[in-house]
Amino acid sequence: MINQAKDWVFSDPRLKEMRQDYAAYTEEDFKVWKILFERQMPNLPKAASKAYLEGVKTVNFTADRIANFEELNEILLKTTGWAVQVVPGLIDDDLFFGLMNNKRFPSSTWLRKMEQLDYLEEPDMFHDAFAHMPLLTNQHYVDFLEKLSGIALKHIQDPWAIQLLSRIYWFTIEFGLIREDGELKVYGAGILSSAGETKFSLSDEPKHFSYDVRHIMSTEYWKDRFQDKYWVIDSYEQLFNSLPEIEEVLEEMLKEKMEN
Ligand SMILES: [Fe+2]
Secondary structure: OHHHOOOHHHHOHHHOOOOOOHHHOOHHHHHHHHHHHHHHHHHHHHHEOHHHHHHHHHHOOEOOEOOOHHHHHHHHHHHOOOEEEEOOOOOOHHHHHHHHHOOEEEEOOOOOOHHHOOOOOOOOHHHHHHHHHHHHHOHHHHHHHHHHHHHHHHOOOOHHHHHHHHHHHHHHHHOOEEEEOOEEEEOOHHHHOOHHHHHHHHOOOOEEEEOOHHHHHOOOOOOOOOOOEEEEEOOHHHHHHOHHHHHHHHHHHHHHHHHO
16 A cells, blocks of 8 residues: 555665564663653643644554554554655655655654663654654644645755755744644644653743744754744644745745845
């Protein structure tokens, strides 16, 4: 079923024979998953978006079992038509957006070691699976991801365009907040996989802004510490509905750059 799509991206040599070798997970891997899961899960009923919490139930994540992508994909395909594609760690932008434009979410399969519980240079599968996959059950959210990636593919040769679009990805999919029943909740995966940033992002310390495409696209982000600004959406539909504006602002900003 997963191989139905015939797009270029699935025959890309960079993805050749990438799959999750579930039998290869060690006792330490299971322990790491369990520790991280049990540490973060109790925070989430109060902190995480409803769509995330419902998603965790739908995808069946538990402390005792590392996420199994085969089972996960069956569920995701039935729910939103998406699936997880195993990738070798960080991948090139064309592949990253190419996969998502084809309803495939790129994920690593390795887990951090015990001595790296709190800090990682690149995302492991606790981040990729625990934090990202539950929301792949939300249709507006995945539709947004698919179309945003489509815009990125159109501009894939232009590093400045990709940077501007990455800001949108960063401040929504990775570090986004949502207002639900008047309260701030987390849906960004970069926050959800960090107990520290979950608390920080919802506190009064950082700035909270209403979702604003132009503002986000004009803001740089950092990868090595907590953000100091977070943007708050009202719904996942709002993300999807902002796609035409993203394209418009992108065109304007690219033009500005050319003129300067
Ligand atoms: Fe991520």
